[in-house]
Amino acid sequence: MAAGADGRSGVADADATHAETPSDGDGDGDGDGPAEASGRPVDTGGGTVGSEGADGEAAGAGAQLSEAEAEIAAQRALRERIERRKAEKTAPVEAGAKLSGQAADLLAAVRAVESGAKSGDAFFASPAPAPRRVAPAPAPTPGAGPAAPSRVAPVAGPVAAAPESVASVRAVLSEGGAPEALAAPVVGVLGEQAGQVLRDDPWQLLSVPGVRPEQADGFARALLGAECGPGDERRTAALVGWLLEREAVQGHTALESGAVRKALAEHKVPDPDEAIQHAVAEGVVLVFQDGGADDADSDEPVEVLLGLDRYALAEESLADGLARLASTFSDEAAEAGSWEAGGVSPSAAELIRAVASNGLVAHSGGEAARAEPAALLVVARGLGLRAYAASHSADGRRRLAAAIDDASASVTVTGLLAGTEGPGRDEDGALALDLLVVLDAPQLDVETAAVLVESLADGTRLVLSGDPGVLSSAGAGRVFADLLAARACPHIVSRTPDPGPIGELVSGIGIGELNQVEAPGKEVVIVPVRDAGEAVHRTVQLVADSVPRAFGLSPAQIQVITPGHGGSAGTRALNAALKQRLNPGPGRFGGFDPGDRIAHVPAPGRTLPGTVVSADADGLRLDCEGTPVVVPKDRVEATVRHAWALTAHQATGMRWPAVVVVLPGDAAPALSRPWIYTAFSRGERHLSVVHGVDQALPRAVTEIPDRPRTTRLRTLLQPPAESPAAQESAS
Incomplete structure (x- = not known):
């Protein structure tokens, strides 16, 4: 798949039936959306309290959802075993002897607290609450986000919180100028005493998915008055936890302390080092040293990692x-x-x-x-x-x-x-x-x-x-x-x-090469486009006409894959165009009609393809590959979307007879070798690439091997003989 003279990549010439007059369009590349918790958006942006986050995760209701009893029992048993193991550990996290400066201060803080020599209050004293006042209400909250994992069956809604707890939280939210619709999610996250928790520490609002620091800051100022500042220990502790939760959405189980300090400084925290020490002392985060760097004779500085206990355990x-x-x-x-x-x-x-x-x-x-x-x-x-x-x-x-x-x-x-x-x-x-x-x-x-x-x-x-x-x-x-x-x-x-040609193409991508392959049976076809509008037009023509006619397939056997939900050629735009062509209707069931192709996302990373059957008072009725599913009306917007077009993250683990990969110009920043490898390998018999990113495609294959994640598992699994100290002693 080498670059041609016109600067575009080509495997085989586009089928003559692909040539159509393009339509105009442009892309905004916003890439957000509630069902894309499993993927990375093309672009990011902010939002009001309770809206979708900038990292592509949806604003969840925060309340615990019902689970299959066996899964609940299994996870509860695991948590109990982990907690017992944690309780049995009397020694602090192992660290090297060569720590100094900020790293030494961090480890000293956690050692003192874990050993019982000092309490968290001995390190930092919480300021007295400032007077409260009422602030104007911010913009209204969009719909709730995706649910926690649930068994494929009639999908239950959030567990109802106690009315008195919700009323208490609603009063606090109103006093602080936050949307009262957040009351139930707050109770789900903070528990029955959530009202008092928020009064004592307004920044606990950051625990609710979708709430951003600037929104929690406004809420805290409304409750506490002018005396609360950017260095308030309650604020800094909540920010540290929020930063690590945000990075977990991107796959990280831990974060380098230096990255946390930098992020805290960006949020106007006056002393990031002190903020981290306080978060460690309060148990908001755990501190670790990368075991691979624990070499007594090494002069290299030891990097300290910070992590949330759920991922560490x-x-x-x-x-x-x-x-x-x-x-x-x-x-x-x-x-x-x-x-x-x-x-x-x-x-x-x-x-x-x-x-x-x-x-x-x-x-x-x-x-x-x-x-x-x-x-x-x-x-x-x-x-x-x-x-x-x-x-x-x-x-x-x-x-x-x-x-x-x-x-x-x-x-x-x-x-x-x-x-x-x-x-x-x-x-x-x-x-x-x-x-x-x-x-x-x-x-x-x-x-x-x-x-x-x-x-x-x-x-x-x-x-x-x-x-x-x-x-x-x-x-x-x-x-x-x-x-x-x-x-x-x-x-x-x-x-x-x-x-076949698809296997040959994908194998080359896996080693960083975008090769030209012979495709005598039109197994791989490149369709150059000039803009996002033309990309949508060509995609609809491929799915509805060209590919079915060439390979004897139905449109239901063809899957469209694109990098993000937003933009003029994201899943939203493509699904709207494909629905209009393949299953037009008024969308009388919350935007859906019987026969619509959908993706049900009951939890981040879990996509269930299916079709709409009907709707009634119980909710939207789906057929997810032979399994009947009922999605309550208040969960439809958050967990169901049209699925003639999916992202590569949603398509992972599935294959179709034919796949159309759409690469509009605004998708270039989202491309990487794993993304292209995944999208191109979803087709069994045919792959069409609607190509509008020019040299960004070969550049992503050769120069962007992966977006790294910071984790500790490799260090924990490393055999003792692999450590530098062990190798030196053996010699």
Whole structure:
């Protein structure tokens, strides 16, 4: 896919049927939207209290939603185990002896508090509350954001808060000039005493998703008066927590203390170092030292990481669990000979031998490599083992079931944890299986991975399998990448290439090369466009006419993928144009009509494709790939959107016979190698690229390998022999 003489990339000449008179248009590239919590927007922007955040996450209601009972039990059990482990630890977080300056002050603060030598109040005294006054009300709040994870079934709304608690919070919000509609979300986040909590510390409003610092500052000034300033310890502690929560949306489980100091300074905090020390002393954040830098003879400064306890504990629990599974089997103990199977590829045979001898194995490869875990399942089940494979999506579950001709062995990760799919749990609460293969492993965030690994009993074999070239998880962490980087278990790299022109193109992208490929059957077609309006026009023509006619497909078998929701060629604009052409209607059910193609997003990172069936007093009725779903009316705007066009994050884990990737000019900043790799690899038979970014496409493939995430899991998994100190002592 080399650049042509006109400066555009080309794989094959555009089909003659693609040539149409373009329509005018331009893009604003805003890229926000409630259903895109799983992706990165093209652009960011601010909003009023309760509106969508600048990082692409939606303003959630904040209230806890109902879950499948089994999933609740599993997660509660995990939290209890983590809390017990935390309570048993009497020593502070290990740190090196060469810390000095700001890093030493940070660690000294946390050590003193954890040891009981001093309390948080000994370090900083809270100022007395200032007089309260009433401020003008800000702009009204948009609709609530996406819900927390829930089982695919009739979707329940938020748990009703006690009326007296909501009334108390409403009074405080009104006094502070904040929208009273936030009352229920505040109670959901801060509890039944939320009214008093807000009076004592107005900046706790930042705990509600969608609220931004400038909005919380205005609320605090209205309640506390002029005496509250930018250095108020309540404000700085809340800001530190808010900054780390914001970065978690971008995948980080921790943040360098220097980055936190810089961000605090941007928010007018007069003494960022003191603010961080206070946040540590108050338990808002935990402080860590990167173990890889703990070399007694190193002159390099030691970087201190700050993290929220939920992610820190999840990473520690996950590291412990993976180490437990990895130590279960050994080469001597395994009866590897009984696992031998004929008629499989060399890569599949290598994977089977590795799993026979190890409790934890990593496996990587493209789409064709999924046949290797399938062969492993067949062999394991033939040995009488309770073997299952868990995929990220229902589409991945179906494809695996078809590969092994056994639907009972294929589940989704969500369904397995909820107990609605797979073997269920034994009397000890562990999943009743002997071997679990997790496909689409890059989509595992650290909290889901911790719950999953904690659910596996000793003696269970775990295989994490996936394509390292695709986009990372929607949630915080980079579990699969950290496991591979730490070399904490055997890693089997598939030698099975993806076939055809699409496979050849995607394989090149994976190594940073955008190559020209031969596509005699029009498997890959480039459609150059001049602007966003032409991009929308060409996309509709491709989906409704050209691709169906050339490949004998229906429009329902063709998926459009674009970088963001906003802009003149984002999912909103494309879905509006595609609905007008493919299923026109008045949108009498909250903008939807029967037959509309939709994506239901009950939780960030979890996209369920489906169609609209009808609507009634209970809500919008959907058919999500054979599963009936009822979305309450007050949740439709936040969790359902049209889905003829999706983002690449939403499309991860799914494939279609044909894919049309739309790259308008304003999408260039959002492009990266993983994004392009993911979007281009979603098509099985055909890929059309509506190309309007010129040289930004090859530049993204060659120069933007990934957007890094700061995590601790790799350090926690690193074998002792890998540390610099251990290597030096061994020599």
